[in-house]
Amino acid sequence: MTVTLSPTEWGPLQRSHTERADALVADHLDRQKRREAHPVEDFLFTYYSTRPNQLRVWHPGPGIRLLDAVEYDGRRGYAYVDGAAVLDPAEVVRRRHSVQWIHRLLAATADRQPQFGCFGLHEWAMVYRTSDVRHQKWPLRLGAEGTDSVVESHKIACSHFDAFRFFTAPARGLNVLEPTRESQPALEQGGCLHANMDLYKWACKLMPFTPSSLVLDCFELARDIRTLDMRASPYDLAALGYSPVQIETPAGKAEYAAAQRSFAIRARPLRLQLVALCEELFQ
Template sequence: MPGRPSPSPAVPRTAPTDATDPTAVVVLRPEEWLARSAAHRERIEARTAPLLELHGRGERHPVQDFLFGYYTHSPAALARWHPGAGVVLADPDGAAAAAEAERDGAPHRGGWRHLRTTEAGEIPGAEPDGRPTVGWTVDADAFTADRATGIAFTAELLERTAARPARLGCFGLHEWAMAYRSDLHGVRHSRLPLRLGAEGTDAVVESQRIRCTHFDAFRFFAPEARGLNEGADGVLPTRAGMRDMEQPGCLHAGMDLYKWAYKLLPWVSSDLVADCFDLAWDIRALDMRASPYDLRGVTDLAGGDYPPVRIETPEGRAEYVRAQRGFADRGQALRARLLAALAPLLGDDARD
């Protein structure tokens, strides 16, 4: 089970890091952290502003709305900047947090969960003139008390997933299995036509080996397609078996890194969450490009399009595997960063 970070002397430092070092504290002056907060918001809004503009017109995006429907972290929450544990945002008179809230039109940092203000003298020697630093930091006691079960589950899932070899032969057929027998069940993306039609889609499903290892994809299969899934060595995915089956080649496991990251806020940094979000954004595009849906006329919110990855052909399957391998590598690097951030919260028994 995870334990609380061991008390240790707070040693001020001046450069932040993703991996929390419980023996050191990073102190950012108001002008530094306000600039980083603004840069993070700008980074996120470059992705989300076009999406929100669509929503304002009563429209939805058939590809990237998934990241704010299936996942529960809102664009507004994603735009809030957290430096991660082990960092103090100096704010001796509270003016910086007030300015941030006014600038962003967002809730004041004082109302965010699992944050606290440091006490005078808690971090001695952090200011050049010897004054103690007062500011905002993660409330480690409250966070670990509220999230103990989630911390343990997430760490075990990430560690076990990272230790497995990537399986790269699924070719994104989960989306095809969801659209199987659409003459009976319809399709999830009802506004998008099937690129090969209903019969052509069924023919692809019936002619390929389906080897889905992700339960949250498998559970949406058409009933007739469930029996066609080989899973992993004959084992089918279940909710209870996630920790035994998740593997780094799975596109949905890669997208889910975003979920595990935002559930660990504010302990992990928003920079890490944003990197996981970028991976999920890119994976989602491939997921739909390789799907049975016809995306002609759908823009990628940056003015581009979604050319199909024709996994019904050898060339398309090779293209898919190349992209899948790159996403698996990116995902493994992010898993390592998430595990490094969690390490101070895990007791020795949780890591055995």
């Protein structure tokens, strides 16, 4: 079923989205003007490819016609027919293989039992036995030797390929799994912080099909997860106001796992909405 919205109906929705997006990107844009990097909060703009100006564009999602929406005339992914903008069916066909792959990954992840025993050791494995650390301005909380000792005294079971590929060479052999891009749908699980952060990536990959409210919901989840990811990392970020989650201790492990479970609960309905979106596009 298609719903047609007049400008007086869709205009406030568009403005509300723009205001929400502007609030979410404001601090990052201010830091850009000052040429100031932030190791936690810039991640969603540097690791992921969606730019702030792309986030500001409002997409209503499938089944919505926007009357007199001339600004969408000629915009990629849209057709302008009889004075109304709608998602272009030809764009869905053109991107069907990408949509199918994303659906396969997200549906398989949703069906798999979440795991909560990794304790964020992926970040530690990225600095194991190396001086070439990503955030060189920030010291390691336990020093290089202490960090290496934590890695060597734990079982590392990272299931996420895009985390595993940043492991140092000595750390890769310590992981009980060997994730690849091809095995991603077979390994990814809903307890993984990176898999849940990546819901933002998949929501953006599916734009303009993804309703913008869902994109920003995924953005906010990814932002909150990133904070835990770095608090549990080996870096000392106390100067930025981040208290560490000391995953090398029993109390820290319990704190991490509890937060991980909370994020898995938040992520599940967003993942299922993306799965449903893909299935709607198939139809």
